[in-house]
Amino acid sequence: MRTVQVELGDRSYPIYIGPSLLPETGSYLEKHGLTKKSTHLIVTDEQVAARHLDTLKQSLESQGYTAVVSIVKSGETSKSLAVYEEVMTTAIQGGLDRSSAVLALGGGVVGDLAGFVAATYMRGVKFVQIPTTILAHDSSVGGKVAVNHRLAKNMIGAFHQPELVLYDMDTLQTLPAREVSAGLAEMVKHGLIRDAEFAGWCRDHASELLSLDREALAYGLERGCSIKANVVSADEREGGLRAILNLGHTIGHAIEAVGGYGEFLHGEAISIGMAGSAMLAVKLGRDASIYPETVSMLKALKLPVVLPEHLPTDELIAAMKHDKKFTEGTMVFIVPDRIGEVSIVKDIPEALVREVIEELRRKEPEHV
Amino acid sequence: MRTVQVELGDRSYPIYIGPSLLPETGSYLEKHGLTKKSTHLIVTDEQVAARHLDTLKQSLESQGYTAVVSIVKSGETSKSLAVYEEVMTTAIQGGLDRSSAVLALGGGVVGDLAGFVAATYMRGVKFVQIPTTILAHDSSVGGKVAVNHRLAKNMIGAFHQPELVLYDMDTLQTLPAREVSAGLAEMVKHGLIRDAEFAGWCRDHASELLSLDREALAYGLERGCSIKANVVSADEREGGLRAILNLGHTIGHAIEAVGGYGEFLHGEAISIGMAGSAMLAVKLGRDASIYPETVSMLKALKLPVVLPEHLPTDELIAAMKHDKKFTEGTMVFIVPDRIGEVSIVKDIPEALVREVIEELRRKEPEHV
Known part of the structure; x- marks a missing residue:
């Protein structure tokens, strides 16, 4: 144990x-x-x-x-x-x-x-x-x-x-396969925010994880829980640092709200959201590899990375404005600086968010 | 100020x-x-x-x-x-x-x-x-x-x-007169649990308080808030001591629940409850003066001390068992030891509570 x-x-x-x-x-x-x-x-x-x-x-x-x-x-x-x-x-x-x-x-x-x-x-x-x-x-x-x-x-x-x-x-x-993947979205998220090696491990052991291999799963859960526990210990009530755990959640929550809470599993929605955050990172000038690398990790775990056509951009933006991360009139995103490290970025222009949403809706880029 | x-x-x-x-x-x-x-x-x-x-x-x-x-x-x-x-x-x-x-x-x-x-x-x-x-x-x-x-x-x-x-x-x-009295019930309660002198002051200045004399009211509010603040500082989350603030509340909450939340003002219900607690104290062997003294203070503030006929004992007892002070299967009461001091008493027999409720329903005793 x-x-x-x-x-x-x-x-x-x-x-x-x-x-x-x-x-x-x-x-x-x-x-x-x-x-x-x-x-x-x-x-x-x-x-x-x-x-x-x-x-x-x-x-x-x-x-x-x-x-x-x-x-x-x-x-x-x-x-x-x-x-x-x-x-x-x-x-x-x-x-x-x-x-x-x-x-x-x-x-x-x-x-x-x-x-x-x-x-x-x-x-x-x-x-x-x-x-x-x-x-x-x-x-x-x-x-x-x-x-x-x-x-x-x-x-x-x-x-x-x-x-x-x-x-x-x-x-x-x-667990049904879809729920396994959705669960692994939060696991790899913990790697993406704080531990590049663990994110890589999740991708490299995707097949064991998806087939519920007990050894791989036990290690993944322990590592995922530990990373989260470290963040929470440092900032129990989300005064600052803890917000990094919300990587992919700004867009993810909006997808859930607009799609209706039944359409997407939470892990699926934040997977699309993490792809969006990675795309935003590149648009904000971070290394261009962040987006394809993130997407490849998510896809290895059989997670969606493309936004469905039927969710209107305006409704998604409106839902984001109801998000708890929307504070004092500015839009806050958790943005990857590289794989395994993120920043809390305030004052993201709404136009840029719209751009990301529109691009997320297209078929995934050729180079992924 | x-x-x-x-x-x-x-x-x-x-x-x-x-x-x-x-x-x-x-x-x-x-x-x-x-x-x-x-x-x-x-x-x-x-x-x-x-x-x-x-x-x-x-x-x-x-x-x-x-x-x-x-x-x-x-x-x-x-x-x-x-x-x-x-x-x-x-x-x-x-x-x-x-x-x-x-x-x-x-x-x-x-x-x-x-x-x-x-x-x-x-x-x-x-x-x-x-x-x-x-x-x-x-x-x-x-x-x-x-x-x-x-x-x-x-x-x-x-x-x-x-x-x-x-x-x-x-x-x-x-404020309407009835609400003034009901508010003064909590004020005198703070005296009854921790400060006999203040309880006496409330009785002696009842007419100023009831007529909303600003000097008397400001002093009474400051003193009431201070007593409560001291208790809360010592035990914010009601691990123990803070429970003394519930004097009169076991019976009081039951009266409100059974009467419907509209019939009695909270202060009126706990006034009857405090009379009941004082009666219980005497039945538990505390000084016989506690009951008439408590009743005289409450009456000075134009508060009720007699339980109305139409609230059935069984329903009141059942409501008490839903009370938050009912812990691990025992009935807990805040019982005056003397005016200005109370104890938290666990394991009060249900039969004794029934006796108090029945007596509270009668016309007030002659000697009050």
């Missing part, structure tokens, strides 16, 4: 990565001091519940824990205030108190939703992440939790760190 | 108490470094808007600030997730960003609602309190913000400290 420690002072916590962890959840909760006197809440989605809920429940019961369960629909549409209220109702009716914990069993959607419930139920209770997707290696580090407003993604949320993260590799084995 | 400093490390903030502060809001925002580049949000209710919104808007405009406004219905029913979502919509459509602030112009309801918006909009933006009720002297200290769930009060919330509190005494002069 591998352990990544996220260092955040008295909010520090470990991420356990390994096989056969889910059936041991009860023991881990005990190890981390969660009370058996209070009822806990499991939040999961329909697909994950069908595969893993019984294992989790049995593990809790065997250690003397009691829990109520809230099963939400699979997909981004569950990150709504309406679903949030339903989960709150289950928590209240289940009698959760201030010593209770909310356990998120699932991917990023479940983690974000359950985390926001944990952050705000009785002004905050304990939170445990049990990610079942590769994408969730990203959202399980750093304590960002949120639901969507119909006008913009992740607009309503909090910072709320988990007590522990249990990353059972076995739960990843049933 | 009087200033109470709430000491919370890097989240410390001042409460300014004095006349003619509202027209100076713009200057105070500038003094506290709020940006003029971003749009801010004013949250207020219909009644307060009619009296004070223009003054606030003019003050902001005169200093070069821009703000959008969300006006909610007056009353506790606005502390709902539905209204919260509406205010969020106004914030997004108004283009608030991470440098924006949410200004709460109103009483406790507006403060709690606007504060929860500030705590969770884009995972947290700045918050400014401009209380217009006496009751709000309590909620403006300590950063507790929340909305109600239909099953229980303040169940959904956060801890989010304001940047500053502007307490303009002039805005209190138009």
Whole structure:
């Protein structure tokens, strides 16, 4: 088993990565001091519940824990205030108190939703992440939790760190290919922003990663979590540095908002966004190789790099202006300086962003 | 002008108490470094808007600030997730960003609602309190913000400290008598938990307080805020000590929940609750004078001390079990040891609570 420690002072916590962890959840909760006197809440989605809920429940019961369960629909549409209220109702009716914990069993959607419930139920209770997707290696580090407003993604949320993260590799084995790729988008992103060698490793081991080879996956998740943990430790509440984690997210979030949250997986949208950021970098005078190199890495992981025709530029720009990175009237982008290093660039002219969007829509360049 | 400093490390903030502060809001925002580049949000209710919104808007405009406004219905029913979502919509459509602030112009309801918006909009933006009720002297200290769930009060919330509190005494002069009394309930509560002399002062100056004498009111607010600030400084997130501020709230919240949030003002409900806690204290063996003394102080401030007939005991008990103070299966009460001192008592038998509720319903005892 591998352990990544996220260092955040008295909010520090470990991420356990390994096989056969889910059936041991009860023991881990005990190890981390969660009370058996209070009822806990499991939040999961329909697909994950069908595969893993019984294992989790049995593990809790065997250690003397009691829990109520809230099963939400699979997909981004569950990150709504309406679903949030339903989960709150289950928590209240289940009698959760201030010593209770909310356990998120699932991917990023479940983690974000359950985390926001944990952050705000009785002004905050304990939170445990049990990610079942590769994408969730990203959202399980750093304590960002949120639901969507119909006008913009992740607009309503909090910072709320988990007590522990249990990353059972076995739960990843049933992921559909599209979700595997989408998850690897965040993994390679961590290389692109801080570790050129790791970005190269992701490309070179793309076939192992795509076929869910346990060794490659365990290393990739550990490395991805570690890079993110370092950034978050330095800037928990996104005063500055942490924003670099948003590489590809300005355009990516706009694609999700305009396409509707169902059309693109988050990882697919930010893959197109990262291609766009790389193109922007070249337009801003960075080395011309950044764009084709970035695109080749993304394509190796079977990720999209071209913007679909049916998303109007004006709507994408309007959505970007609702983005949280749009501050004090200027457009902010995370721009690669080279592979493995990025800058936060403010005051990007809107015309340049339009140019990038238009070019992203064309067939990919010949030289890629 | 009087200033109470709430000491919370890097989240410390001042409460300014004095006349003619509202027209100076713009200057105070500038003094506290709020940006003029971003749009801010004013949250207020219909009644307060009619009296004070223009003054606030003019003050902001005169200093070069821009703000959008969300006006909610007056009353506790606005502390709902539905209204919260509406205010969020106004914030997004108004283009608030991470440098924006949410200004709460109103009483406790507006403060709690606007504060929860500030705590969770884009995972947290700045918050400014401009209380217009006496009751709000309590909620403006300590950063507790929340909305109600239909099953229980303040169940959904956060801890989010304001940047500053502007307490303009002039805005209190138009308060209806019933709201004046209800506000004084929290004031005398601060005496009852930590300062017997101040509790006595409240009783002895009841007529000045009830007639909104500015000198008496300014002193009472300063003292009330100071006591609360001391408690909150020692225990910001209610690990232990801070719970003493909940004197009267276990029964009080149950009365509000069962009566419907419209029937009782919060201060009225906790007044009955404080009478109940004093009765419980005597039943637990504390000095028999605690109950009549407490009741006489509350009555001096024209507050109710008798539980209405139409609230069924079973429903009140059930509501208490949804209370946040109900932890790990035991009933927790804040119990007076004497006037000016309280203890947090766990494991109060349900039968004893029932006894208190039944007795609270009878006409007040002869000896009071």
